[in-house]
Amino acid sequence: MSAAAQYDIEETLTFNVLSLLTAPYARDIEKRRFAQVQGTLVIAVMQLANATRQAYFAAVAAHQSAQYLQQVKTAAEAGAELARRMLAAGNWNILDQTHEQGFYADAKRRLTQARWQQETTREKLRQLMGLSGEQPALRLAESLPDLPQHLEDLPDVEQILLQNRLDLKVQRMQIDALARRLGLTKATRFINVLDMGPTRVLQGDKSQPYERGYEISFEVPIFDSGAARVRRAEAQYAQAIDRFAQSAVDARSQIRQAYAAYRACFEIARQQRDEVVPNAKLIAAQNLLRYDASLISVFDLLADARLQITSVDDYIHSVRDFWMAKSELDTALLGNFTP
Amino acid sequence: MFTRRSFFNGAGLAVAAATVGKRALAALPEIVSTDSASMQPPLVPPNGRPYHPVATLNGWSLPWRMRQGTKEFHLVAEPVVREIAPGMKANLWGYDGQSPGPTLEVVEGDRVRIFVTNRLPEHTSVHWPGQRLPNGMDGVSCLNQPSIKPGQTYVYDFTAQRAGTFMYHPHADETTQMAMGMMGSWVTHPRDPGQMRVDRDYVFLLNAYDISPGSFTPKVSTMLDFNLWTFNSSAYPGTDPMLARLGERVRIRVGNLTMTNHPIHLHGHEFVVADTDGGWTPPGSRWPEVTTDIAVGQMRAIEFTAAAPGDWAFHCHKSHHTMNAMSHTLPTTIGVESGDLTRKITSLVTEYMSMGGAGGAMDGAASGAMQMQMPLPENTLPMMTGSGPHGPIEMGGMFTVMKIRADLAHGDYRDPGWYQAPAGSVAYPWEGETPAVERG
Numbered sequence: 038m039s040a041a042a043q044y045d046i047e048e049t050l051t052f053n054v055l056s057l058l059t060a061p062y063a064r065d066i067e068k069r070r071f072a073q074v075q076g077t078l079v080i081a082v083m084q085l086a087n088a089t090r091q092a093y094f095a096a097v098a099a100h101q102s103a104q105y106l107q108q109v110k111t112a113a114e115a116g117a118e119l120a121r122r123m124l125a126a127g128n129w130n131i132l133d134q135t136h137e138q139g140f141y142a143d144a145k146r147r148l149t150q151a152r153w154q155q156e157t158t159r160e161k162l163r164q165l166m167g168l169s170g171e172q173p174a175l176r177l178a179e180s181l182p183d184l185p186q187h188l189e190d191l192p193d194v195e196q197i198l199l200q201n202r203l204d205l206k207v208q209r210m211q212i213d214a215l216a217r218r219l220g221l222t223k224a225t226r227f228i229n230v231l232d233m234g235p236t237r238v239l240q241g242d243k244s245q246p247y248e249r250g251y252e253i254s255f256e257v258p259i260f261d262s263g264a265a266r267v268r269r270a271e272a273q274y275a276q277a278i279d280r281f282a283q284s285a286v287d288a289r290s291q292i293r294q295a296y297a298a299y300r301a302c303f304e305i306a307r308q309q310r311d312e313v314v315p316n317a318k319l320i321a322a323q324n325l326l327r328y329d330a331s332l333i334s335v336f337d338l339l340a341d342a343r344l345q346i347t348s349v350d351d352y353i354h355s356v357r358d359f360w361m362a363k364s365e366l367d368t369a370l371l372g373n374f375t376p
Numbered sequence: 377m378f379t380r381r382s383f384f385n386g387a388g389l390a391v392a393a394a395t396v397g398k399r400a401l402a403a404l405p406e407i408v409s410t411d412s413a414s415m416q417p418p419l420v421p422p423n424g425r426p427y428h429p430v431a432t433l434n435g436w437s438l439p440w441r442m443r444q445g446t447k448e449f450h451l452v453a454e455p456v457v458r459e460i461a462p463g464m465k466a467n468l469w470g471y472d473g474q475s476p477g478p479t480l481e482v483v484e485g486d487r488v489r490i491f492v493t494n495r496l497p498e499h500t501s502v503h504w505p506g507q508r509l510p511n512g513m514d515g516v517s518c519l520n521q522p523s524i525k526p527g528q529t530y531v532y533d534f535t536a537q538r539a540g541t542f543m544y545h546p547h548a549d550e551t552t553q554m555a556m557g558m559m560g561s562w563v564t565h566p567r568d569p570g571q572m573r574v575d576r577d578y579v580f581l582l583n584a585y586d587i588s589p590g591s592f593t594p595k596v597s598t599m600l601d602f603n604l605w606t607f608n609s610s611a612y613p614g615t616d617p618m619l620a621r622l623g624e625r626v627r628i629r630v631g632n633l634t635m636t637n638h639p640i641h642l643h644g645h646e647f648v649v650a651d652t653d654g655g656w657t658p659p660g661s662r663w664p665e666v667t668t669d670i671a672v673g674q675m676r677a678i679e680f681t682a683a684a685p686g687d688w689a690f691h692c693h694k695s696h697h698t699m700n701a702m703s704h705t706l707p708t709t710i711g712v713e714s715g716d717l718t719r720k721i722t723s724l725v726t727e728y729m730s731m732g733g734a735g736g737a738m739d740g741a742a743s744g745a746m747q748m749q750m751p752l753p754e755n756t757l758p759m760m761t762g763s764g765p766h767g768p769i770e771m772g773g774m775f776t777v778m779k780i781r782a783d784l785a786h787g788d789y790r791d792p793g794w795y796q797a798p799a800g801s802v803a804y805p806w807e808g809e810t811p812a813v814e815r816g
């Protein structure tokens with residue numbers, strides 16, 4: 038699959054999400070319900086998009102891994118055959134030969150595991166993309182995208198919550214709708230749900246006006262007149278506020294965790310790319326020189342190559358982990374990514 | 377080339393002054409050093425008793441200052457960078473810019489004063505094996521004298537009582553210092569220049585180093601498994617040839633300061649051992665040989681008449697001593713068809729090195745080094761090398777060529793090139809039918 042085609046997949050997965058997000062918000066009350074439905078739909082699409090991206094990165098990485106392990110197996114096979122000839126010529130004993138044979142058996146096992154992983158991840162991806170058996174075979178990119186040049190900064194989390202989290206927007210609209218439906222009109226005070234734990238309520242500042250509108254706000258009016266007429270409605274409303282507060286605090290925590298994962302995965306992958314893999318390649322290059330100079334045997338070269346190639350396999354997985362973490366973060370910035 | 381550095385510009389000045397005093401310092405002989413690893417022309421004595429000078433293989437003789445009838449030499453013990461052969465340099469310790477240090481040449485009965493300045497990072501001393509000298513001049517650190525601390529200069533003062541071939545080396549942390557190449561030759565010529573007179577008189581030391589391929593400094597803790605075997609710290613093809621005119625009498629003095637014995641072998645001639653560490657061998661005790669074993673710490677001087685023109689191999693007879701750095705653990709592949717498989721394995725490694733990691737062009741320092749595709753690790757000599765008139769000689773280490781020519785002038789030490797063998801005197805391929813080999 039070409040880079041352009043790979044981009045198309047990404048685009049298909051994100052296009053609808055973006056168009057939904059950028060759609061103008063309804064201006065009047067009749068459209069509030071539509072906005073809630075719209076928000077809920079966007080969250081569902083986003084969750085699917087995230088799951089599909091995860092599956093895609095897993096499938097490409099598994100494909101790359103299998104390719105590397107195929108090479109290791111090819112080399113181990115050559116080593117085992119050479120060992121067999123050494124034994125046949127009388128230059129080696131059965132012990133020397135068996136060691137090489139053991140390496141070959143191990144390489145075969147690892148390749149089988151890698152191929153199994155390759156099939157599993159592809160199938161998962163097909164499933165999420167809704168591809169059925171008759172549809173053309175899924176062709177993946179040969180390798181994962183490069184790491185980005187820089188780590189993106191995490192903007193102010195509360196600002197993100199305020200601007201982006203669709204699930205919170207929906208919940209906020211639901212709270213306003215609930216208040217209207219319950220006929221609660223006289224707010225006694227205002228609280229910011231991000232400042233309240235699920236079990237305690239802090240006194241807000243009464244002087245601040247209750248901003249009407251559809252921008253997400255974590256300031257919610259509190260109705261606790263205590264009047265018998267509305268006591269039941271007020272209790273129901275208070276429960277909704279509690280749930281909203283819990284969601285807002287969870288969302289903040291999710292974003293922080295997702296960012297921590299994104300940052301750590303980037304550091305790990307970058308270190309693999311800039312230190313571990315170059316070191317491994319330098320070792321391989323130096324060993325090749327020593328082999329050419331009759332300073333080490335082809336078996337030494339092979340044993341070391343096996344180790345160095347493993348470091349590339351580790352690198353592939355670190356890049357995969359980074360892109361997965363990036364996708365989780367992107368999703369966490371928009372909504373609750375846990376379906 | 378020699379460089380004459382004024383001692384007053386020397387780094388050791390301040391500390392040396394503190395040790396020997398200003399007046400004595402002014403009296404120090406100037407330091408003479410060289411950065412060349414090639415054989416310098418013999419040093420014809422400008423003063424003192426006359427003698428026939430030696431030629432030091434891949435080395436040189438130190439000029440002296442004659443002061444009130446005493447020959448004064450100045451040895452500066454210091455770190456040096458020595459070319460082992462073109463393509464390889466070693467970080468060694470030596471004397472006066474080279475390792476081994478310069479050859480000291482004196483005459484039987486000469487009063488000799490050697491100033492030893494220590495520019496090493498640790499204490500040292502100089503021992504003069506085989507010399508008849510006062511016990512306090514024998515140089516065993518802290519047995520015969522205090523050790524020479526970094527920056528200090530010590531004076532050794534004795535009379536060269538016995539003609540012969542000697543060596544000098546530290547007797548302080550000597551395993552390390554000798555593993556780093558601290559040693560030199562000493563020749564005391566007979567008072568009578570006609571005694572034991574030869575036309576060409578060569579001298580050199582045998583040395584062994586363990587320098588890991590790609591590195592520069594010997595591993596000083598190696599005791600047995602050395603990977604570089606050298607004539608005067610030169611490995612073939614870095615060793616100079618030895619020359620003789622047809623019919624000349626030739627002496628080769630070889631001192632062994634390695635940790636093992638070396639059977640030294642000359643092609644095409646018989647020789648006798650005419651001199652040992654203990655002195656001239658009585659003529660009646662000599663027998664003809666073509667190989668003589670030189671034990672650890674021993675010196676043997678062989679003599680022969682250059683009887684046959686040609687390029688005659690001269691080498692240690694331990695075949696692995698005529699090879700440069702090599703593995704001692706390679707499996708035997710004789711009788712195994714392995715080309716197809718080794719190609720498969722090496723191409724995997726090559727391919728792997730050129731791979732762009734996971735989906736990106738590899739950048740960084742490592743990829744640059746990889747693209748160079750050097751045939752050998754840095755600063756490493758091929759295991760077997762040298763090319764002769766008929767192809768690759770496949771030698772290294774303790775190997776050189778004795779070049780005997782009819783048309784070489786007396787005293788000419790310039791390489792005359794390869795021997796032009798007369799027509800019909802070179803082994804040749806059989807052009808007729810070769811009978812089938814029958815094997816049972």
Ligand SMILES: [Cu+2]
Nearest residue numbers: 638692694697
């Ligand atoms: Cu030897």
